[in-house]
Amino acid sequence: MSLLLEVQNLTKVFTLGSIFSRLRLIAVDRVSFTIEKGEIFTLAGESGCGKTTTARMILGFEQPTLGVIRYRGKALEEFTDRKSWFREVQAVFQNPFETFNPLRRVESYFFGTVRNFKLAAQKKEAERLIEEKLRAVGLSLEEIRGKYPSEFAGGQLQRASIARALLTNPSLLVADEPVSMVDASLRMSIVNLFRKLCDEFGVSVLYITHDLATAYYVSNRIAVMFRGNIVEMGKVENVLVNPKHPYTRLLLESIPEPDPSKRREERVVLFEEREEYLRAGCKFAGRCPEAWELCGREMPPEVEVNGVFVRCHKWVK
Amino acid sequence: MEALRELFRDYRFAVGFVIFLFLVALAFLSFASPYDPIRQLQVPRDQPPSRAHILGTNSRGQDVFWQATFAIRNSLIIALIAGLVSRVVAILVGFVAGYRGGTLDRVLMGLADGLLVIPLFLILVMVAMLLRGSMTLVNTGLLLAFFGWAWDARAIRSQILSLREREFTKTCVLSGHGIMSLILREYLPFTAPLILSTLINNIAWAISMEIVLAILGLVRLEIPTLGTMLQWAITYQAMLLGQWWWISTPIVLTIFLLVALYWLSVSISEYLDPRMRIQRIGAQS
Amino acid sequence: MLPIIRTEEIQAFYVLETPRGKKIIKAVNGINVTIPETTIYGVAGESGCGKSTFLKVLLGNLEPPLRHFGGRVLYRVDGEYLDVLALPGTKQQKLRWTYISYIPQGSMSVFNPVAKLRATFLDFLKSHVPGKMRRELFHLAEERLARLGLSPRILDVYPHQLSGGMRQRVAIALAVLLNPRVILADEPTTALDVVAQRAVLQLLSDIQRELRNTVVLVTHDMGVHATVTTRMAIMYAGRIVEEGQTQDIFFTPLHPYTRYLIRSLPRIGDKRLRESAPGSPPSLAQLPLGCSFHPRCPFAFERCRQEVPELEEVGEQKVACFLKRASHVTTS
Numbered sequence: 001m002s003l004l005l006e007v008q009n010l011t012k013v014f015t016l017g018s019i020f021s022r023l024r025l026i027a028v029d030r031v032s033f034t035i036e037k038g039e040i041f042t043l044a045g046e047s048g049c050g051k052t053t054t055a056r057m058i059l060g061f062e063q064p065t066l067g068v069i070r071y072r073g074k075a076l077e078e079f080t081d082r083k084s085w086f087r088e089v090q091a092v093f094q095n096p097f098e099t100f101n102p103l104r105r106v107e108s109y110f111f112g113t114v115r116n117f118k119l120a121a122q123k124k125e126a127e128r129l130i131e132e133k134l135r136a137v138g139l140s141l142e143e144i145r146g147k148y149p150s151e152f153a154g155g156q157l158q159r160a161s162i163a164r165a166l167l168t169n170p171s172l173l174v175a176d177e178p179v180s181m182v183d184a185s186l187r188m189s190i191v192n193l194f195r196k197l198c199d200e201f202g203v204s205v206l207y208i209t210h211d212l213a214t215a216y217y218v219s220n221r222i223a224v225m226f227r228g229n230i231v232e233m234g235k236v237e238n239v240l241v242n243p244k245h246p247y248t249r250l251l252l253e254s255i256p257e258p259d260p261s262k263r264r265e266e267r268v269v270l271f272e273e274r275e276e277y278l279r280a281g282c283k284f285a286g287r288c289p290e291a292w293e294l295c296g297r298e299m300p301p302e303v304e305v306n307g308v309f310v311r312c313h314k315w316v317k
Numbered sequence: 318m319e320a321l322r323e324l325f326r327d328y329r330f331a332v333g334f335v336i337f338l339f340l341v342a343l344a345f346l347s348f349a350s351p352y353d354p355i356r357q358l359q360v361p362r363d364q365p366p367s368r369a370h371i372l373g374t375n376s377r378g379q380d381v382f383w384q385a386t387f388a389i390r391n392s393l394i395i396a397l398i399a400g401l402v403s404r405v406v407a408i409l410v411g412f413v414a415g416y417r418g419g420t421l422d423r424v425l426m427g428l429a430d431g432l433l434v435i436p437l438f439l440i441l442v443m444v445a446m447l448l449r450g451s452m453t454l455v456n457t458g459l460l461l462a463f464f465g466w467a468w469d470a471r472a473i474r475s476q477i478l479s480l481r482e483r484e485f486t487k488t489c490v491l492s493g494h495g496i497m498s499l500i501l502r503e504y505l506p507f508t509a510p511l512i513l514s515t516l517i518n519n520i521a522w523a524i525s526m527e528i529v530l531a532i533l534g535l536v537r538l539e540i541p542t543l544g545t546m547l548q549w550a551i552t553y554q555a556m557l558l559g560q561w562w563w564i565s566t567p568i569v570l571t572i573f574l575l576v577a578l579y580w581l582s583v584s585i586s587e588y589l590d591p592r593m594r595i596q597r598i599g600a601q602s
Numbered sequence: 603m604l605p606i607i608r609t610e611e612i613q614a615f616y617v618l619e620t621p622r623g624k625k626i627i628k629a630v631n632g633i634n635v636t637i638p639e640t641t642i643y644g645v646a647g648e649s650g651c652g653k654s655t656f657l658k659v660l661l662g663n664l665e666p667p668l669r670h671f672g673g674r675v676l677y678r679v680d681g682e683y684l685d686v687l688a689l690p691g692t693k694q695q696k697l698r699w700t701y702i703s704y705i706p707q708g709s710m711s712v713f714n715p716v717a718k719l720r721a722t723f724l725d726f727l728k729s730h731v732p733g734k735m736r737r738e739l740f741h742l743a744e745e746r747l748a749r750l751g752l753s754p755r756i757l758d759v760y761p762h763q764l765s766g767g768m769r770q771r772v773a774i775a776l777a778v779l780l781n782p783r784v785i786l787a788d789e790p791t792t793a794l795d796v797v798a799q800r801a802v803l804q805l806l807s808d809i810q811r812e813l814r815n816t817v818v819l820v821t822h823d824m825g826v827h828a829t830v831t832t833r834m835a836i837m838y839a840g841r842i843v844e845e846g847q848t849q850d851i852f853f854t855p856l857h858p859y860t861r862y863l864i865r866s867l868p869r870i871g872d873k874r875l876r877e878s879a880p881g882s883p884p885s886l887a888q889l890p891l892g893c894s895f896h897p898r899c900p901f902a903f904e905r906c907r908q909e910v911p912e913l914e915e916v917g918e919q920k921v922a923c924f925l926k927r928a929s930h931v932t933t934s
Contacts, residue, residue, distance in 0.1 A: 046795035047767070061487065083493050091491055100486035102595050103506040109492050116493025151343075153882040154649070164492070183648035184822055185859070188866045189878040210796065213376055213825075217868040217876065240870050252802040256825030260849045303920045 004204050005035040010067035027053045029228035040205045042215040045225035051208045055174050090165035096157035096179035100149040113167045133163045155186035176208045191218050216240050224248050225281035234308030244310045246288045333580030347386035354387040355539045373562040376553040385566050387541040398458025399523035400516050403465035410470040415477025432467040445535035452536045461523045469515040480504050510589035517582035543567045605636040606816050612673035627886045629655035631840030642817045644831035646674045647787050652840040653820045657788050661704050662686035703782035705787045712773045713761040720757035746775045767794045785817045836860050839894035845920030856921040858899045
């Protein structure tokens with residue numbers, strides 16, 4: 001089957017506060033999506049929308065309050081130990097200098113991974129495997145040998161991080177803002193790398209970002225999240241070029257485009273952000289220029305419009 | 318070693334190291350002592366320093382110099398036992414409480430807090446009074462260890478708590494490492510300076526506490542330690558009688574020892590501080 | 603129109619003492635720039651190129667380990683040009699906040715962590731402005747906060763109680779409190795969500811238009827430059843490699859680095875392959891000889907390896923490149 005990852009009704013509720021004032025924060029609210037084999041799927045949204053929490057749950061670093069995560073049909077809980085899960089699913093994080101312990105040599109993580117997952121019997125074999133993965137990202141064992149993280153440039157170190165993640169030959173790579181800390185002039189080479197990994201090696205990528213431009217460039221499908229809900233999901237050409245949900249539209253309008261001829265004159269008015277997480281109805285109702293009274297009361301259902309899923313009352317026929 | 322050479326550039330380490338080495342040498346010299354450390358009336362009493370007795374003799378008929386060698390040795394033994402045992406406990410408690418969290422953490426920290434809040438001095442005195450007869454070197458060391466782990470356990474725990482949130486913890490887990498491996502590989506380099514400096518501080522503390530206990534007469538006074546030497550000198554009114562060699566020996570030795578330990582502690586923990594180490598790595602390239 | 607800020611071969615380096623000797627980081631390595639009045643002037647470049655340091659130098663804020671190694675920074679105040687770095691401390695203080703204002707990267711450093719925000723605002727007003735104007739300016743501040751999506755109740759909290767994005771917006775309101783003639787903004791939108799970013803840029807543009815002052819905006823985000831700036835400079839390894847009208851920089855970049863930069867920007871609606879520049883930027887502590895970009899430049903020749911090119915005019919733009927005549931072509 002070509003379905004790699006299936007997420008159904010995934011929910012995460014955080015309870016904060018003391019005995020006297022408990023606050024329930026619904027960080028991820030009934031999120032459902034699928035990732036196919038050989039596809040790059042983007043989870044996009046601004047900070048606080050729940051995309052990182054979703055990634056953490058998929059990696060097993062956070063327990064879902066509700067919902068199921070299935071990999072090739074098998075539920076996450078059925079994977080007896082973490083290691084068997086990490087053989088299939090690996091991750092790359094935002095800050096390469098935090099990804100590695102500054103007091104340890106970078107290669108120690110490579111050899112450690114090989115040893116722990118029993119990927120090679122002797123040192124020579126291990127070195128060959130590591131060299132292979134490093135070459136796939138444009139580096140070599142020579143280059144990284146003996147060095148500590150602080151001796152690398154950001155772009156290089158992020159590539160090393162990706163190479164480490166590839167060691168177990170995972171089918172799914174969870175990339176959480178992998179290029180937001182990389183310099184603009186080097187960014188595209190790493191983004192192109194993800195494309196290459198997907199096209200040539202069949203590795204699916206769950207790409208998490210707030211940068212819609214790179215999302216458009218690299219992914220096949222995209223889900224836009226707002227305060228824990230997926231508000232729009234579909235092929236990236238549809239969602240980002242013909243946005244249906246008012247929030248997606250607002251996002252797209254607000255991105256500063258690198259094109260001086262397109263200076264926007266419409267103004268945006270900001271509303272207060274508090275309590276949006278706690279809203280009963282559509283979380284965006286407070287800011288939506290097209291909101292009805294119904295929107296504040298009831299959570300809109302997911303509706304399919306031309307192959308795109310939208311969570312908005314306006315699109316309910 | 319490269320590290321030692323670097324450390325010696327710091328004057329504090331160099332001086333502290335030399336003094337400490339000298340004192341340790343004195344402690345070892347005790348094995349060559351011609352006199353029994355415990356027996357009294359071995360030599361003529363109250364003699365000022367001379368060629369026969371470099372630091373003179375005391376009112377109990379013992380050679381002050383050779384007594385001092387034993388004193389240093391025994392004080393160091395007590396302090397080392399106290400320091401090492403309390404380190405082990407502090408590390409175990411700190412790591413487990415920090416990484417596991419939850420109820421285990423609360424129980425362990427409750428224990429530690431309890432020990433921190435108890436008026437240490439009173440309890441120490443009470444216990445020492447009860448055990449007076451069996452306050453051997455080892456027992457004194459263990460007693461001090463019992464009270465010395467709580468503070469450092471908390472310090473280690475808070476470091477672990479913050480390290481747990483750092484991204485490389487996730488990378489380590491993703492690389493297939495288990496908890497023990499995680500702690501030893503990732504966290505120990507960060508906690509090492511803390512552990513080492515608290516070890517040295519603990520040793521210094523133990524030495525001082527031993528002196529206090531001795532002055533209160535709560536240890537076996539025939540065993541020469543820095544504290545008991547001082548205690549005897551005070552009891553025999555050495556100062557009033559002008560026997561400066563007897564009373565100043567333990568005082569001067571203690572001061573040197575504590576200063577040396579302090580300087581070692583400060584210079585080593587600065588050297589091992591992760592930020593300094595990262596700077597050194599950067600400077601190499 | 604006379605320029606309001608002018609720098610002459612300004613150099614400022616960080617001098618670090620490491621266990622292995624002195625390390626000199628040439629963050630601002632000889633910059634000549636003239637910033638016109640009533641513009642939003644952008645300074646673009648990547649992390650580590652020295653642009654934040656450049657802004658600190660423009661402010662006149664040189665604290666060790668940052669040291670002044672040469673050159674001048676001149677501001678036009680009341681018709682004359684003053685060398686900001688040569689001014690005595692008290693005069694510099696007077697200039698700050700009333701004439702020159704600074705929005706730092708990372709908003710926490712602007713606020714007194716143990717005072718409520720209201721106190722910080724009033725404090726500023728008290729030390730710079732006579733009694734009558736205070737009320738007016740305070741109301742103006744509340745109004746601006748509202749335009750940034752923050753209710754006036756925000757003034758009654760402590761800085762640490764706000765999220766990073768909210769703090770950044772308050773920092774901006776504070777920086778423009780006294781309607782300064784020059785606003786130096788260091789990555790003002792980096793910590794913000796896209797929509798908040800838009801509101802902030804809108805506010806900066808509005809203020810610039812109302813007060814007819816100058817904003818020097820440092821950011822690595824080329825989209826921000828395209829949206830708000832009229833003129834911009836591209837910084838690379840401590841020097842300015844290209845300068846001109848924003849339109850020209852985007853549509854006819856001349857310097858090879860700028861061309862790589864512009865060509866690599868992804869755009870929605872366009873899935874064509876985009877390439878980045880090969881290699882990585884040099885460390886400011888170990889700059890290559892000659893032109894700092896030559897190790898990565900596909901057009902480098904002998905002269906590039908030996909001499910450092912100066913900024914020279916090519917049409918309406920200025921480029922620091924020996925190729926300037928040959929590379930006057932449009933991007934694809």
